[in-house]
Amino acid sequence: xxxxxxxxxxxxxxxxxxxxxxxxxxxxxxxxxxxxxxxxxxxxxxxxxxxxxxxxxxxxxxxxxxxxxxxxxxxxxxxxxxxxxxxxxxxxxxxxxxxxxxxxxxxxxxxxxxxxxxxxxxxxxxxxxxxxxxxxxxxxxxxxxxxxxxxxxxxxxxxxxxxxxxxxxxxxxxxxxxxxxxxxxxxxxxxxxxxxxxxxxxxxxxxxxxxxxxxxxxxxxxxxxxxxxxxxxxxxxxxxxxxxxxxxxxxxxxxxxxxxxxxxxxxxxxxxxxxxxxxxxxxxxxxxxxxxxxxxxxxxxxxxxxxxxxxxxxxxxxxxxxxxxxxxxxxxxxxxxxxxxxxxxxxxxxxxxxxxxxxxxxxxxxxxxxxxxxxxxxxxxxxxxxxxxxxxxxxxxxxxxxxxxxxxxxxxxxxxxxxxxxxxxxxxxxxxxxxxxxxxxxxxxxxxxxxxxxxxxxxxxxxxxxxxxxxxxxxxxxxxxxxxxxxxxxxxxxxxxxxxxxxxxxxxxxxxxxxxxxxxxxxxxxxxxxxxxxxxxxxxxxxxxxxxxxxxxxxxxxxxxxxxxxxxxxxxxxxxxxxxxxxxxxxxxxxxxxxxxxxxxxxxxxxxxxxxxxxxxxxxxxxxxxxxxxxxxxxxxxxxxxxxxxxxxxxxxxxxxxxxxxxxxxxxxxxxxxxxxxxxxxxxxxxxxxxxxxxxxxxxxxxxxxxxxxxxxxxxxxx
Amino acid sequence: xxxxxxxxxxxxxxxxxxxxxxxxxxxxxxxxxxxxxxxxxxxxxxxxxxxxxxxxxxxxxxxxxxxxxxxxxxxxxxxxxxxxxxxxxxxxxxxxxxxxxxxxxxxxxxxxxxxxxxxxxxxxxxxxxxxxxxxxxxxxxxxxxxxxxxxxxxxx
Numbered sequence: 077x078x079x080x081x082x083x084x085x086x087x088x089x090x091x092x093x094x095x096x097x098x099x100x101x102x103x104x105x106x107x108x109x110x111x112x113x114x115x116x117x118x119x120x121x122x123x124x125x126x127x128x129x130x131x132x133x134x135x136x137x138x139x140x141x142x143x144x145x146x147x148x149x150x151x152x153x154x155x156x157x158x159x160x161x162x163x164x165x166x167x168x169x170x171x172x173x174x175x176x177x178x179x180x181x182x183x184x185x186x187x188x189x190x191x192x193x194x195x196x197x198x199x200x201x202x203x204x205x206x207x208x209x210x211x212x213x214x215x216x217x218x219x220x221x222x223x224x225x226x227x228x229x230x231x232x233x234x235x236x237x238x239x240x241x242x243x244x245x246x247x248x249x250x251x252x253x254x255x256x257x258x259x260x261x262x263x264x265x266x267x268x269x270x271x272x273x274x275x276x277x278x279x280x281x282x283x284x285x286x287x288x289x290x291x292x293x294x295x296x297x298x299x300x301x302x303x304x305x306x307x308x309x310x311x312x313x314x315x316x317x318x319x320x321x322x323x324x325x326x327x328x329x330x331x332x333x334x335x336x337x338x339x340x341x342x343x344x345x346x347x348x349x350x351x352x353x354x355x356x357x358x359x360x361x362x363x364x365x366x367x368x369x370x371x372x373x374x375x376x377x378x379x380x381x382x383x384x385x386x387x388x389x390x391x392x393x394x395x396x397x398x399x400x401x402x403x404x405x406x407x408x409x410x411x412x413x414x415x416x417x418x419x420x421x422x423x424x425x426x427x428x429x430x431x432x433x434x435x436x437x438x439x440x441x442x443x444x445x446x447x448x449x450x451x452x453x454x455x456x457x458x459x460x461x462x463x464x465x466x467x468x469x470x471x472x473x474x475x476x477x478x479x480x481x482x483x484x485x486x487x488x489x490x491x492x493x494x495x496x497x498x499x500x501x502x503x504x505x506x507x508x509x510x511x512x513x514x515x516x517x518x519x520x521x522x523x524x525x526x527x528x529x530x531x532x533x534x535x536x537x538x539x540x541x542x543x544x545x546x547x548x549x550x551x552x553x554x555x556x557x558x559x560x561x562x563x564x565x566x567x568x569x570x571x572x573x574x575x576x577x578x579x580x581x582x583x584x585x586x587x588x589x590x591x592x593x594x595x596x597x598x599x600x601x602x603x604x605x606x607x608x609x610x611x612x613x614x615x616x617x618x619x620x621x622x623x624x625x626x627x628x629x630x631x632x633x634x635x636x637x638x639x640x641x642x643x644x645x646x647x648x649x650x651x652x653x654x655x656x657x658x659x660x661x662x663x664x665x666x667x668x669x670x671x672x673x674x675x676x677x678x679x680x681x682x683x684x685x686x687x688x689x690x691x692x693x694x695x696x697x698x699x700x701x702x703x704x705x706x707x708x709x710x711x712x713x714x715x716x717x718x719x720x721x722x723x724x725x726x727x728x729x730x731x732x733x734x735x736x737x738x739x740x741x742x743x744x745x746x747x748x749x750x751x752x753x754x755x756x757x758x759x760x761x762x763x764x765x766x767x768x769x770x771x772x773x774x775x776x777x778x779x780x781x782x783x784x785x786x787x788x789x790x791x792x793x794x795x
Numbered sequence: 796x797x798x799x800x801x802x803x804x805x806x807x808x809x810x811x812x813x814x815x816x817x818x819x820x821x822x823x824x825x826x827x828x829x830x831x832x833x834x835x836x837x838x839x840x841x842x843x844x845x846x847x848x849x850x851x852x853x854x855x856x857x858x859x860x861x862x863x864x865x866x867x868x869x870x871x872x873x874x875x876x877x878x879x880x881x882x883x884x885x886x887x888x889x890x891x892x893x894x895x896x897x898x899x900x901x902x903x904x905x906x907x908x909x910x911x912x913x914x915x916x917x918x919x920x921x922x923x924x925x926x927x928x929x930x931x932x933x934x935x936x937x938x939x940x941x942x943x944x945x946x947x948x949x950x951x
Contacts, residue, residue, distance in 0.1 A: 099892065101913045103889035103892040105841065106885065107893075108914050109881065115921075116831040120834075120835035123816075655807075671811045671814055671815050
């Protein structure tokens with residue numbers, strides 16, 4: 077690109093070269109043109125950055141489901157004598173203390189002494205406005221609430237939640253305006269900012285919090301305690317909806333479990349157990365004036381609020397796990413083998429669909445046809461004949477070993493059919509409202525990217541809202557750059573309250589104020605002071621750099637696969653391939669659906685005339701400074717690639733949450749992961765690894781140290 | 796052979812930029828995104844240039860543009876260098892032309908006057924954003940610094 081081609085007068089005209097001065101109007105035109113181009117280039121970069129973060133985030137969620145199904149599969153394929161089974165069985169163990177009186181005893185906090193040296197707030201119950209304000213102030217000053225008060229507060233919360241209905245009904249009479257907040261994800265500064273701008277909850281100031289209070293941010297527990305505190309003081313004016321992260325299995329992976337155990341070393345486990353129960357008792361939806369529905373994820377074609385109102389919501393401790401069927405039989409032999417076309421992992425979709433902004437979508441023109449989505453093109457042939465949701469549900473049921481439940485229950489053919497279907501139907505109702513996402517096309521299809529819930533279209537919105545005589549659906553679950561976004565002809569509104577969710581400057585948060593006219597008004601914000609002063613260019617730059625860092629990490633861990641893919645385009649082994657080949661090979665390995673050619677300048681420095689020296693590039697991505705001397709470098713790569721999975725497994729195996737596991741447990745963990753990945757690693761290599769990690773040579777491995785050792789150090793990352 | 800490969804590369808480039816805005820994965824983009832796409836390919840059209848381009852490729856006032864029409868039109872634009880970039884020198888001259896008092900910087904009011912009243916005027920939003928981006932802590936636009944910092948080099 078450039079001027080200076082062609083004839084001289086054309087050149088003159090096109091380049092607008094003037095020798096003396098440029099008159100003001102032409103100057104203005106030039107500057108405007110230049111500036112608009114500049115902004116557009118930034119917008120393109122921002123969009124790519126956004127997509128990077130989203131694709132990595134959603135890829136992670138899918139992994140979680142796969143891992144869970146993998147555990148489930150193992151559970152049903154090992155004999156009771158197998159040691160592997162006992163290692164992972166406790167993740168499926170139903171909370172054995174299921175009777176209320178016993179729960180009360182279990183969470184006896186009276187014996188916990190609060191020392192005089194404790195300077196945090198001392199609470200009395202029943203909770204008062206003063207009490208919860210003290211808690212808010214304490215957290216603002218980074219104090220920690222004593223475990224005794226935490227347990228007491230949680231116990232009171234549990235007692236209250238038990239008497240609430242599945243669907244909270246709210247009315248805007250008395251000209252009250254309601255405030256509705258979306259995902260907070262442990263971002264305490266955002267909650268405090270909302271309270272600062274909007275005021276604390278009270279009977280004059282009702283609030284709805286739409287789920288995902290925990291995980292990712294570092295103050296998930298503080299947020300919960302504050303929200304529960306206000307709930308206790310104003311039970312009729314504070315409404316909490318359950319989100320997909322109010323789930324102990326999800327918490328294992330996304331940081332909440334770690335946070336609690338880190339902050340409360342002695343009582344953390346108790347707190348987590350109580351929270352597991354509390355989450356299952358959180359209401360599932362809120363309805364305002366019988367007209368506005370608020371749920372965390374969304375809906376599906378089969379969503380039925382009457383059915384949701386009737387379920388025993390506390391049966392669903394984790395939405396990822398189908399419920400135990402309610403019939404028991406005398407003997408415990410398994411009757412049904414797994415189906416013949418059983419596959420180990422869920423989520424057959426090879427591609428993924430970017431969840432993108434829907435703001436520009438006005439009424440669709442008549443001639444647009446419903447072309448299939450990209451991700452559906454890559455399904456393995458013959459696995460499913462049609463994408464009906466019922467088929468999908470059956471498959472998941474089979475995979476999850478629904479009929480077998482720990483091998484202790486027997487299904488009699490006559491009795492269990494009806495129960496199974498009811499439970500399955502109920503379960504689907506709940507999973508759909510917690511996990512679904514809207515899509516622009518009509519229809520309702522399984523949400524392969526997340527691994528749970530559906531994608532639903534504008535026709536489903538109309539049908540479901542119409543059926544229930546509602547006018548608006550408010551949901552959260554997806555991060556939005558401006559904190560909120562309409563779709564489906566303004567009938568669906570996404571509200572997201574965690575600002576800077578991906579990185580500093582990535583997005584604003586927002587909350588809704590709504591009066592009796594039921595028209596939503598938005599207030600947007602961004603938590604950090606410094607952030608607001610960043611120019612557009614700077615904030616795009618920051619976010620972009622961390623997105624790129626995350627992406628480079630992903631590229632690193634896949635480097636063996638990348639090299640193989642590149643070599644397919646390089647039969648003569650020259651070490652070089654074209655840019656287009658580089659882009660398709662990278663996409664085929666990473667499957668993130670990113671525009672690689674647009675990203676190329678920031679990822680690959682070694683190009684010349686459209687050719688990539690891929691050997692050099694791969695070397696640039698390598699780890700330097702390995703903290704461990706390990707003989708087999710592919711172990712390092714495999715471990716890093718799966719470090720989230722590995723961490724989850726570790727925490728599951730570390731049953732006493734002590735933070736260290738024995739060599740034998742480590743070896744068995746490793747074996748588990750290898751069979752999940754279908755790779756073979758020798759016992760000797762594993763023993764080597766274990767010994768080198770045991771720095772203090774005491775025969776056990778500290779998990780935190782181990783995880784730290786594998787943090788990636790990227791030479792070519794810009795500072 | 797080289798020519799064909801070159802145009803294949805050009806097509807790839809155009810498709811990649813187009814895809815970033817193809818939310819429904821059906822080879823169409825909203826017409827309001829076309830400007831961003833064309834700019835991101837290194838072109839510097841004026842608003843009038845954009846309107847003319849869109850008129851040629853839009854699908855009958857539907858508000859959407861299909862890749863089938865966009866690709867050949869955009870290829871032609873790139874191959875003929877229809878909307879060439881503005882050189883730093885020229886840009887500097889343009890700023891200097893607005894700086895009547897020759898003080899080497901512009902006040903926000905001066906810039907606003909020109910940007911919102913002359914040429915292809917900015918909207919208020921565009922103007923506010925430009926001021927945020929270009930004005931320094933003294934609330935002055937030192938255009939020499941701005942131009943050298945913000946000129947994006949085209950990639951190969």
